[in-house]
Amino acid sequence: MEVRVRYAPSPTGLQHIGGVRTALYNYFFARANQGKFILRVEDTDRTRYTDEALQDLYDTLDWLGIDYDEGPRVGGPFGPYVQSERFELYKKYAEQLVKDGKAYYCYCTEERLESLRSAQTEAKSEEQGYDRHCRNLTSEQIEANEKAGIPHVIRLKVPMEGKTTFHDVLMGDITRKNSDVSPDPVLLKSDGFPTYHLANVIDDHLMGVTHIMRAQEWIPSGPLHILLYQAFGWEPPMYCHLPMVMGKDGKKLSKRHGSTSVRDFREQGYLPEALLNYVSLVGWSFDGQREFFSKEELSQVFTLEKINKAPGVFDYKKLDWFNGHYIRLKTDEELARLLVPFMEKAGLLDQAPDKLEAALRVAPLVKERLRLLGDIGPMVSFLFKDPGEPSLESLLPKGQDAQSTYLALSKAYPVLRQGLESGEPESQIEEKLSNLALELGLKVNGVFMPIRVSITGSTVSPPLFDCIRALGYDKSFERIQRSIKVLEENK
């Protein structure tokens, strides 16, 4: 039998790490088994739905390179794949359930339910949830309510006795007493829209879904869904509940732990391959040794059996490490293209006639020290903006006074200049400068640091000669001369 799985998010907010991980596992599972991966938009909550969220869903999947075989935008034999476009369908099936005596109309008002709820919590009652007030209305009562135009919902008649079991690939059999299952949950809302439970079950069945991979928070409603399949007389699919993704404090990952939306990560300069690789490893492993995987590789080797049952903590530091790794794998050209928008955002390219060329100049300097593309600004801003005349204090290496520093820089300058202009190999100039330091009784750094600060305005920078080359000789010399003057005036 062909494997058919789906990712079925509801567009009520930005795509977050947990959701994406679920999408990824479904995708990999489908690919690894030559099955189909379906995207379904569960937009039945009209109050929380936003266009932005829907667009973000598409953008996120595109960015990660997660393509789907069936779904909105690409179509498929079981469409439409947006639940709001299947509106009539759910109603039909819900009514069928009523006709079969498996569900019933409920006329309870929001107010009644609310007061019921508060009464229950106040009394710390064993009974939680709906009191099944409308479960046994007579046909006369129903008729009267309908005539009076009282709106109704449709509720499932959950059996009062017995128990329901569903099988989970990871967890094994999970059984719940029917009396512990949510008492007669709403299937069809008064606005005619289905609830998650109804729409989900109908669509999964109609779309031929064979495996449901979703977050563990859905485990409690597993039995309810089985009850629904039974009410319809359908065969339930296989279940596989995925461990949750937590924050450092062991609570469900949320904004207070840091970024959670893929958009955030993207804007900070994470690479899709890094995010995809790392996220896949929270809750799944290959052999405990290997941890670099491309999307294509995961599509080969992914297996349900290696999914962990315990929830996992999302480690931002390790993600950073992955990101640095993937940045280093880029060619200069690739990195430059990725860098352009981040350099623009940092205001570095306002004067650049050729943005890509500018980024290309920068790429080799930063490749080994970049963790996030968004960190590019301070690293190379000296190439695009004059850092200004350095202060005396900033020019002095640790433990060195103005006099000796003046001497060092003023002697180093001609060596550097002559060397560069005559095309001497950099390694040779470097050696000369080191020797100069030795002659002056300074540490090597005592000569290099003032040059570095002169040129970059910072004690931290890419290798000196790389900086000079990227800046251009003329500007570099000017900045050194400027520093010599500062030192001369203060020695």
Place this chain on the structure above:
RNA sequence: GGUCCCAUCGUCUAGUGGUUAGGACAGGAGAUUCUCAGUCUCUAAACAGGGGUUCGACUCCCCUUGGGACUACCA
């Protein structure tokens, strides 16, 4: 409160009755070096506790503890 799920270094994990309990991130130390980073080497760090089962338990069972999820006309 009730129901259900889970439990190996700080974190992600390997391990399916007999291992010096392995790897990675983060941490520490060192090497390389013009700073930073990178790279390399080394290092510290775990089977939650208690009962069983067994010749033998991290591995199987039970209890305790701890953590989490759910308990909506949200998904």
